Amino acid sequence: MDNATLPRLLMENARRLGNRVALREKDFGIWQTVTWRQFADHVRAFAMGLRALGVERGDKVAIIGDNRPEWLYAELATQAIGGASIGIYQDSVAEEVRYLVEASDARVIVAEDQEQVDKIIEIWPGLRGVLKVIYYEPKGLRSYRQPYLASFPDIEEMGRAFDHAHPGLFEAEVSQGHPDDIAILSTTSGTTGKPKLAMLTHRNLISQGAGLLAVDPLGPDDEFVSFLPLAWVGEQMITVAAGLQCGLTINFPESIDTVQENIREIGPSVMFSPPRIWENMLSQVQVKIQDSTRLKRAVYEWGLRQGYAMADARFNGATPGLLLRLKYALARLIVFEELKDHLGLRFIKRAYTGGAALGPDVFRFYHAIGVNLKQVYGQTESAGLSVIHRDGQIKFQTVGTPLPNTEVRIAANGEILVKSPSVFIGYYRNPEATAETLRDGWLHSGDAGYFDEDGHLVVIDRAKDVMTLSDGTIFSPQFIENKLKFSPYVKEAVVFGGNWPFVTAIINIDFANVGKWAENAQISYTTYTDLAQKPEVYALIRRDVERTNADLPPAARIQRFLLLHKELDADDGELTRTRKVRRRLIAERYREIVETLYSDQREMEVETTITYQDGRTALIKTRLRIEDLEEAATVETNGRMARALAR
Amino acid sequence: MANGNGASLSPPQLEIDSVSLDFGGVRALSNVCFNIYPGTIQAIIGPNGAGKTSLLNCISGLYRPQHGAIRFEGRNIIGMAPHAIARLGIARSFQNIELFRHMTVLDNLMLGRHIHMRSGVLSGGLYWGRAQREEIAHREVVEQVIDLLEIQSIRKKTVGTLPYGLQKRVELGRALAMSPRLLLLDEPMAGMNSEEKEDMARFILDVNEERGTTIVLIEHDMGVVMDISDRVAVLEFGQLIADGTPEEVRTDPKVIDAYLGREHAIRQG
Numbered sequence: 001m002d003n004a005t006l007p008r009l010l011m012e013n014a015r016r017l018g019n020r021v022a023l024r025e026k027d028f029g030i031w032q033t034v035t036w037r038q039f040a041d042h043v044r045a046f047a048m049g050l051r052a053l054g055v056e057r058g059d060k061v062a063i064i065g066d067n068r069p070e071w072l073y074a075e076l077a078t079q080a081i082g083g084a085s086i087g088i089y090q091d092s093v094a095e096e097v098r099y100l101v102e103a104s105d106a107r108v109i110v111a112e113d114q115e116q117v118d119k120i121i122e123i124w125p126g127l128r129g130v131l132k133v134i135y136y137e138p139k140g141l142r143s144y145r146q147p148y149l150a151s152f153p154d155i156e157e158m159g160r161a162f163d164h165a166h167p168g169l170f171e172a173e174v175s176q177g178h179p180d181d182i183a184i185l186s187t188t189s190g191t192t193g194k195p196k197l198a199m200l201t202h203r204n205l206i207s208q209g210a211g212l213l214a215v216d217p218l219g220p221d222d223e224f225v226s227f228l229p230l231a232w233v234g235e236q237m238i239t240v241a242a243g244l245q246c247g248l249t250i251n252f253p254e255s256i257d258t259v260q261e262n263i264r265e266i267g268p269s270v271m272f273s274p275p276r277i278w279e280n281m282l283s284q285v286q287v288k289i290q291d292s293t294r295l296k297r298a299v300y301e302w303g304l305r306q307g308y309a310m311a312d313a314r315f316n317g318a319t320p321g322l323l324l325r326l327k328y329a330l331a332r333l334i335v336f337e338e339l340k341d342h343l344g345l346r347f348i349k350r351a352y353t354g355g356a357a358l359g360p361d362v363f364r365f366y367h368a369i370g371v372n373l374k375q376v377y378g379q380t381e382s383a384g385l386s387v388i389h390r391d392g393q394i395k396f397q398t399v400g401t402p403l404p405n406t407e408v409r410i411a412a413n414g415e416i417l418v419k420s421p422s423v424f425i426g427y428y429r430n431p432e433a434t435a436e437t438l439r440d441g442w443l444h445s446g447d448a449g450y451f452d453e454d455g456h457l458v459v460i461d462r463a464k465d466v467m468t469l470s471d472g473t474i475f476s477p478q479f480i481e482n483k484l485k486f487s488p489y490v491k492e493a494v495v496f497g498g499n500w501p502f503v504t505a506i507i508n509i510d511f512a513n514v515g516k517w518a519e520n521a522q523i524s525y526t527t528y529t530d531l532a533q534k535p536e537v538y539a540l541i542r543r544d545v546e547r548t549n550a551d552l553p554p555a556a557r558i559q560r561f562l563l564l565h566k567e568l569d570a571d572d573g574e575l576t577r578t579r580k581v582r583r584r585l586i587a588e589r590y591r592e593i594v595e596t597l598y599s600d601q602r603e604m605e606v607e608t609t610i611t612y613q614d615g616r617t618a619l620i621k622t623r624l625r626i627e628d629l630e631e632a633a634t635v636e637t638n639g640r641m642a643r644a645l646a647r
Numbered sequence: 648m649a650n651g652n653g654a655s656l657s658p659p660q661l662e663i664d665s666v667s668l669d670f671g672g673v674r675a676l677s678n679v680c681f682n683i684y685p686g687t688i689q690a691i692i693g694p695n696g697a698g699k700t701s702l703l704n705c706i707s708g709l710y711r712p713q714h715g716a717i718r719f720e721g722r723n724i725i726g727m728a729p730h731a732i733a734r735l736g737i738a739r740s741f742q743n744i745e746l747f748r749h750m751t752v753l754d755n756l757m758l759g760r761h762i763h764m765r766s767g768v769l770s771g772g773l774y775w776g777r778a779q780r781e782e783i784a785h786r787e788v789v790e791q792v793i794d795l796l797e798i799q800s801i802r803k804k805t806v807g808t809l810p811y812g813l814q815k816r817v818e819l820g821r822a823l824a825m826s827p828r829l830l831l832l833d834e835p836m837a838g839m840n841s842e843e844k845e846d847m848a849r850f851i852l853d854v855n856e857e858r859g860t861t862i863v864l865i866e867h868d869m870g871v872v873m874d875i876s877d878r879v880a881v882l883e884f885g886q887l888i889a890d891g892t893p894e895e896v897r898t899d900p901k902v903i904d905a906y907l908g909r910e911h912a913i914r915q916g
Contacts, residue, residue: 027794028787028790028791028793028794029786029790029793029799029802030790139795139853139857140849140852140853140856142856142857143856254799254800255797255799255800257799257800258799258800261800
């Protein structure tokens with residue numbers, strides 16, 4: 001194990017597991033299989049193809065595209081000849097692609113299809129040093145004549161010929177690989193500016209996968225559906241870091257629109273998703289139940305009550321009574337099994353959420369229906385994962401306890417520090433950022449947290465976001481935002497409060513769910529902007545805000561909110577590509593709105609520029625209403641008085 | 648656009664030779680003559696009532712012109728029944744969606760394969776041996792169409808529940824499932840928003856490029872027509888007034904006069 005690299009693990013699997021299924025891809029309506037041996041053969045052919053093109057040890061290969069076997073072939077082929085891959089989120093706009101290709105010095109770009117190739121062609125004139133652009137979905141590309149374009153099978157063919165002419169070269173390249181070679185450059189989510197490229201070595205990834213497997217063993221009989229971007233470290237963690245060690249089968253969905261259906265067909269035994277996916281699934285259930293018959297709704301609600309009672313008993317470490325166990329068994333039979341089957345979670349052994357905090361209410365829901373959802377904590381810089389919930393020791397306020405091999409401590413200023421073999425070796429070509437993050441072997445996470453009485457780590461928020469309210473209460477905007485997002489009608493929320501006298505929120509409604517609600521309530525609307533400004537919608541969201549407030553200490557309660565006229569969008573830079581809110585940027589861009597929230601005005605006029613998918617821009621002008629919550633009025637007045645006095 | 652230059656090199660795939668069509672005393676088409684070349688995208692444009700759909704109906708065998716000949720790969724098809732023409736390799740879609748609304752997308756597409764089914768009632772009914780093998784082969788063809796048109800996610804959805812733009816795409820799929828060599832599309836983008844139109848145009852180009860299918864297209868959106876067609880034929884009052892590349896047609900004074908209006912021509916002048 002000490003000498004392991006990812007390509008060597010693959011070659012070992014090809015020997016050990018040979019004709020067992022390594023990958024599955026749904027294509028032409030059928031799950032097409034790739035065995036471990038075929039997987040290794042593709043990697044070998046493409047690796048030799050890269051060599052034939054002139055890619056050398058230490059070179060970088062950029063990969064952009066949806067999850068397909070070719071993505072993994074390209075990654076492992078690059079690593080087999082001593083290079084490193086860099087995954088680029090497939091929805092990145094051309095400028096973002098340019099930035100990452102240039103920042104990583106990529107020599108070859110593997111681009112899935114016409115959509116991605118078009119982006120490369122757009123930025124090509126400024127690119128230096130890129131040898132080839134290789135696509136694997138030829139549709140629409142037949143008439144492209146750019147000399148730098150080549151198809152994936154052609155490069156593989158070239159590689160096979162090269163392999164034939166240079167016997168033993170592939171084996172020599174693989175055995176030359178060292179665990180401390182860089183395996184991937186992983187983009188940080190970049191909530192604060194341009195993404196940085198974290199250098200992760202084979203050792204980093206393999207020790208991280210080993211750590212996960214030591215806690216939660218997986219094997220060749222386990223199934224995983226890979227549908228989140230492979231550029232995300234979390235997806236790399238299961239498919240590559242853990243997957244190659246345990247021989248897990250990776251399934252790639254037919255298209256982005258069929259993910260839910262394909263998950264259901266496979267019935268995966270393990271899932272790892274950011275909170276957004278769990279929140280979406282829950283919203284779907286809530287909306288469908290609302291649409292269902294009264295009887296079904298009653299049965300569902302009864303079942304869920306038993307589920308919650310059972311889950312709470314377990315969380316508290318209590319032994320549930322016989323009656324509750326009987327009721328739970330019945331609820332499982334008539335509600336949960338069916339529900340889980342619909343969600344594709346029927347065979348799930350363990351489900352993980354990570355990348356951001358998941359609201360406690362969402363967490364409770366999954367445990368109520370019998371899904372073993374566990375929080376993990378980590379960052380790109382620690383290869384994705386360093387702290388995890390152990391089975392049977394789930395506390396939804398915490399992220400669990402450190403993996404074996406991993407030390408976590410809290411710095412004097414409350415920052416979480418991590419030390420483990422999985423901690424990265426630095427940012428690519430960015431020694432200043434590296435020196436700031438990596439000090440004496442400790443990874444400075446930038447998150448604030450503490451250990452609770454059971455030794456579980458509690459993450460409060462990004463250290464920079466943790467705020468002290470006017471009365472000295474410490475609060476985390478993310479905690480409140482997650483509470484709001486439990487509502488199926490709230491898609492995003494941005495909470496302000498730190499430097500202000502009281503707490504306010506800018507809320508994004510969920511267009512699909514609120515739209516459906518409006519249809520049922522016979523409210524007509526035209527656009528997102530129009531829907532968001534309906535008084536009825538304000539009343540609807542107000543109920544969710546009041547529910548959120550009920551669980552919060554008085555000083556942290558939301559006193560005013562408004563529904564934003566546009567959806568926060570990654571294309572506008574308001575969200576990261578992993579859909580995290582860029583708080584500072586939003587505060588800056590919507591400064592006028594935030595200031596109005598703290599004024600006496602009850603409505604305001606705004607103008608914003610939006611960017612369409614094709615790059616055109618347009619100006620929208622609209623009137624926004626601000627909702628006051630009366631119960632909080634006194635506090636609000638106090639706040640204003642305090643502010644007045646301070647002046 | 649891909650095969651634009653090939654147009655004049657190969658013999659025509661479809662010859663429309665002096666075709667005239669009368670409904671009682673009304674002359675819908677009058678002595679229309681032009682050729683369609685294999686692998687091209689041929690647009691037919693013209694004001695409302697110019698005879699565009701009538702011409703398509705003559706090609707697919709729904710109407711029978713009184714004069715002239717329509718030769719598909721050298722063979723006169725006037726007088727042949729529509730299903731016989733379909734079997735020769737000519738498929739079409741309609742201006743108003745003509746799908747089985749209560750059936751799934753997959754079933755509608757499988758029906759498109761009907762003209763190629765060979766097994767009889769008995770073996771088909773037993774669904775055994777040859778009939779089963781045949782069904783699998785047809786399903787494969789249909790799946791390739793589904794892949795090409797990116798409609799995997801609606802494979803099992805009932806057509807009637809789909810939004811309009813998607814239904815139009817399914818209709819294109821049903822025509823494609825017949826594996827035609829010549830595809831007639833009657834206003835495939837009617838009633839679509841610009842995003843849906845862009846998608847549809849891309850699929851038409853993909854079909855043309857990937858499968859080499861010749862496409863005859865009636866369309867009102869001039870932007871789309873000029874963008875994707877290799878050749879454009881212009882009809883007015885049942886007469887062909889121009890036939891050429893988009894550039895030639897765009898600058899043809901007769902076309903400007905008839906189609907874009909005299910005023911426009913004056914303003915341009």
